[in-house]
Amino acid sequence: MAVEGKTTDVFERLNALIDGELPPAEHAALADRIAADRDLAHAHATLARLKASIVQAADSEPPVTVTLARPRRRILPVAAAAAVTGMAAIATLAVFVGLREPEPQPVLNADIASIITLATLPAAPVIPDLANAGLKLVGGEVERSGETNVLVAAYRGPRGCRLELRVRPSSAAVPPTVGTSRRIWTAGDLTYELVAFGMPAGRFVAVAAAAMDAARAGQMPREAETRLREASLSAPPCAG
Amino acid sequence: MSLDVHSTLPALLPRLVAFARTIISDPEIARDLVQDAVTRALGARRVPDVASAYRAWMFKIVRNAAIDEIRRKRSEKFEDEPSVDLWRFDNACIAKITIDQSLATLGPSHREIIALIDIAGFSYAEAAELLGVPIGTVMSRITRARMALLAAIEASSIRPMKSNHGS
Numbered sequence: 001m002a003v004e005g006k007t008t009d010v011f012e013r014l015n016a017l018i019d020g021e022l023p024p025a026e027h028a029a030l031a032d033r034i035a036a037d038r039d040l041a042h043a044h045a046t047l048a049r050l051k052a053s054i055v056q057a058a059d060s061e062p063p064v065t066v067t068l069a070r071p072r073r074r075i076l077p078v079a080a081a082a083a084v085t086g087m088a089a090i091a092t093l094a095v096f097v098g099l100r101e102p103e104p105q106p107v108l109n110a111d112i113a114s115i116i117t118l119a120t121l122p123a124a125p126v127i128p129d130l131a132n133a134g135l136k137l138v139g140g141e142v143e144r145s146g147e148t149n150v151l152v153a154a155y156r157g158p159r160g161c162r163l164e165l166r167v168r169p170s171s172a173a174v175p176p177t178v179g180t181s182r183r184i185w186t187a188g189d190l191t192y193e194l195v196a197f198g199m200p201a202g203r204f205v206a207v208a209a210a211a212m213d214a215a216r217a218g219q220m221p222r223e224a225e226t227r228l229r230e231a232s233l234s235a236p237p238c239a240g
Numbered sequence: 241m242s243l244d245v246h247s248t249l250p251a252l253l254p255r256l257v258a259f260a261r262t263i264i265s266d267p268e269i270a271r272d273l274v275q276d277a278v279t280r281a282l283g284a285r286r287v288p289d290v291a292s293a294y295r296a297w298m299f300k301i302v303r304n305a306a307i308d309e310i311r312r313k314r315s316e317k318f319e320d321e322p323s324v325d326l327w328r329f330d331n332a333c334i335a336k337i338t339i340d341q342s343l344a345t346l347g348p349s350h351r352e353i354i355a356l357i358d359i360a361g362f363s364y365a366e367a368a369e370l371l372g373v374p375i376g377t378v379m380s381r382i383t384r385a386r387m388a389l390l391a392a393i394e395a396s397s398i399r400p401m402k403s404n405h406g407s
Contacts, residue, residue, distance in 0.1 A: 011326065012383045019357060019382070021364050039327040046329045050339075050386060054358040057339045058258035114282045120247045142250060149250050 010040070018048050115140040119151040122189040125167040127153050128214035133207050133228040135163055148172040161238035162197040165211065183208040187215040198238040206231035245287045248294060249278065255360060256302050262355035263306040265344040273309065277301040299360050300370055303352070310348050324391040334393060342392035350385035357382050 016022045017030055034040045116125060119142045127137065135155040143150045148168055155163040168174070170191045174184055179195035181204040186192070192215050196204045210224035253274065260270035280301060281287070288294040343351060356367045357378075364378045371378065 008380075008383070011387065012379050015383045015386060016364075016379060019364065021379070042328070043326040046326060046334070046390070047386060049334050050390065051358055053334050053336060053339050054343075054354060057336045057343075058255065058262070058359045114279065117246060117282055118249060118278065120250070144250050144253065 011043070014040075014044055014047055017044070018051055115142060115151060118142045119149045119167075121149065121151060121167060122169050125151055125190055125192075126187070126215045126218060127165065127167075128211045128220055130155055130163070130207060130211065130228065132225045133203070133210070133232045134158055135161060135207070145172070145175070157238060159238060161199050163199065163207070164195045164197075166193040166195065167191070168193075181208075183212070185212045185215070187212075190215075196238075200238070203231045245289060245294070246282065248291055249281070249298065252295060252298055253278075256298060258359050259299060259355045260302050260306055262343055262359055263303070263348065263351050264309055265351070269309060270306075273305045274302055277305055296362070296366060296370060299356070299362070303356075303370070306352075307348075324387055324394055326387070326390065329390055329394070338393045338396055339389075342389055342396055345392045345396075346385065346388055349381065350388050353378065353381045353385045354389065 013022065013026070013030055017027060022030065034044050116127075119125070127140070130137070134157045136157075137153060138156045139154040141152050143152055145168070150172075151167040153165040153167075155161075155165070157163075164177075164179070166177070168191050170186045170189050172191065174191060174193055177193065177195050179197055181196040181199060181201060182193065183204075184191065184193045192212070194208050194211055196207075199207070206227050210220065210228045213224045214220040256274045256277070257270055260273045261267050264270045264273065277298065281298060288297045343354070346354075353367070356362045356370065357364070362370065364375050364382075368375045368378045373381075
């Protein structure tokens with residue numbers, strides 16, 4: 001049946017009904033007609049099922065993460081950087097963002113600032129500079145875990161080492177994470193979780209201790225930097 | 241700019257992506273559009289500070305980006321008026337797989353109004369304001385769009401698997 005004439009009017013009102021857009025009196029009147037008319041009831045059920053299926057299809061999208069990884073030619077607006085306070089700890093970092101790209105791309109601090117803004121954590125997180133351990137910050141993203149935002153910072157080493165630092169509100173539970181080594185600590189209102197993939201245990205212990213010191217102190221302590229260097233020099237390549 | 245201004249953004253992301261994907265049909269481009277929109281939003285000097293206005297603002301940024309993308313493609317201009325027997329429609333044909341496939345066959349304006357009303361969850365009044373059209377136009381557009389979607393589902397060769405329960 002084509003959508004014409006009176007039928008159009010009925011269809012429009014059926015659609016308005018399932019969208020909750022009909023005034024109460026019209027809603028009641030149409031509901032009465034639906035109850036008495038099998039065809040109308042069928043049409044109403046079809047539209048309701050259609051709407052529910054569209055919503056269901058939308059909700060079944062893969063989990064969304066936003067990675068503010070930019071191609072080299074594009075520069076992020078710097079206003080987001082100004083929006084973030086308490087970022088002195090990362091202000092001097094050589095920030096590299098680009099999880100989806102084969103080569104880490106240098107970008108502005110505004111990128112990591114934007115990720116921190118987007119994460120809306122209860123306190124400004126410290127993303128430690130692990131360059132002295134040969135680990136570069138190569139990416140950052142915000143994951144949604146239930147009602148909680150988790151800031152994920154990814155580090156890469158020149159010999160295949162991979163580390164992920166996950167920061168979430170300390171009120172949130174820390175779920176199991178796949179990795180070969182893991183260390184969890186709290187600093188203020190935040191819980192930090194450092195996960196390594198294939199990194200030798202001794203080196204990971206040193207890196208985790210330095211990262212924890214940095215998170216708690218708000219910057220990387222000088223003696224921790226020394227420990228990072230030593231751990232990097234003596235360690236074998238990562239396995240993962 | 242307060243940090244709290246963007247606090248609702250992460251929760252909006254799945255619907256923003258679904259919204260963009262409905263208009264654009266290409267999931268990768270849809271995600272890129274949303275990522276660009278988020279970047280733009282975080283860098284904006286003036287941001288709505290009321291949650292409902294912020295939500296509408298974000299969807300509008302994504303919508304504008306999607307429309308720009310469609311204009312770049314310039315491949316979809318016309319929309320056929322659908323013909324479907326709503327009184328006898330086989331509801332069993334409505335399933336995620338047929339929705340996904342059939343949405344992609346609709347024209348941009350049909351996809352857009354479905355994305356606004358069903359996926360973004362805007363009221364007719366909100367959608368009318370966003371589109372700059374009267375509420376009555378939204379009402380007729382969503383009706384035509386859903387009829388077009390049902391017609392596309394009916395015309396599709398894809399059929400969801402029937403359950404054997406009770407047979």
